[in-house]
Amino acid sequence: MRLIFLLFLALPVFAHQYTSLDDLVVDVCGVHSFDKCSDPVVDSDGDGTPDDIDECPNDATNTCNDPVDTDGDGFPDDTDECPNDPTNTCNDPVDPPAGGHVIVNAPVGVWGEIPDTKLIDLVPQEAQDSPYRYLGSAKSILTAWNGASWDEARSEMHVIASGGHADYCGNQHFKFDVDDVAWALIRPHSQFDINVPGQSYQEMFEDGTTPDGNPIARHTWGGTTYAPNVDKHYVFPGSNCSGAGGSDNRVWSADPITGETQLVSNEYSGARNQGIYDSVTGKLFVANYGRVYSLDPATNVIATEKPLGGAESPWRSDLLGVAIDPDRRTIIYAGGNKFYSFNIDTKVFTKHTDISLGIGNCYGPGLTFVESQDKYLAWCGGNSLYWLDPVTFEETEQVVTGSAPVKASNGMFGRFEYSEKYNAIIVPDSVYTDVKYLKF
16 A cells, blocks of 8 residues: 555546556656566565565475574574584483592592503603604603693593604504593604705694694693584694794694594684683683684684783793683683683673782782682692682682692693683693592
8 A cells, every 4th residue: 555655646646547656656667767677576485575575486385594403402503512412412421430540549638649550651752752742851741831631521631743843753642541541643743854964843734734734742821622512623824833833823723533634724814812611601711811802613713802902911821720611601721820700791891909819929820710619710830729709709718628639830721721621620631641630
């Protein structure tokens, strides 16, 4: 009716009556210049909506743009942490093994160690000699400003391409499986020979890649992070094994089972990264020197969440530990007399100057968020641990007993992880000693 009314408004006064709408339209288009007068009405899918305004012109159900929900659980794939599991339990911790497991049977509040878990036993002699050892030898896999990433669903800690600078050039992918209470070698070190006349480490690895196409060993800091929504570990730039120690701009992914690596991006800027996974957005948030980036594992798109600048920048990201409270949308960074928080939703980055923490002057403290306790947990070596309120950041000290791990002077960076499954902290502190744990 509105169309007919408008057409009548557009008409001059005519002396005769129109017997049909078609006659009227023909007359109107004969007198006026309307763009659509000559266009036929096309409705390809027969749903009653012309193609030129139909969002799904070839789909009579008009569902062509609906979100994909592979497992039919009501959650679109782009936000579903378990897109192929309608029960959404793919990342849920599995019950601990029945009796006999060293952590399950351990006393509460006492540091212990898991027998026969020395990482050095998996490093072949070849990778402990030149050209892999450089200055630092295989001990640098854990201690030379290197970290790890944690897979809660599998109860695994992964150490990938660690070493770097002038310390160690072996770029193995190891994992520590808490269920199996054992280390495993996922991917061996790359084979290379620098005994080429006139060739140096820098020249050999100038693109950050070994001859077989894997990432070169680097100081990882907190730049290895696990994304459960795509089941991959991510390795961000660090201080490459070259003697010079410069970083490149490459981000790699690594398969947790096969160790296969893939170049994700060559457009990332910066080393000394502190990364964390956000289960709400499904993104990795990575900070360095006052900037915060995000990487979407579903698209491999890197975006700047908070650019460099402001009173809080620059800051020493290599001094910090990182942890996330996913419900409150807050990431905290602590260490080296610095304490910062970043709100993922509002993009507000806060430099806290009114908080006095026992771990505040610690270089690279162990730092994690314990969801079952709804608190952050921090450690700077020894038998004192600190629980942090997620809102006020008020600190409560807990003193435990036993022989504590050695806190790396260069920082822990993800090698202090809490297992909800075992209600325990897992800490590999040296390639030459057994893995430590603390049960709560």
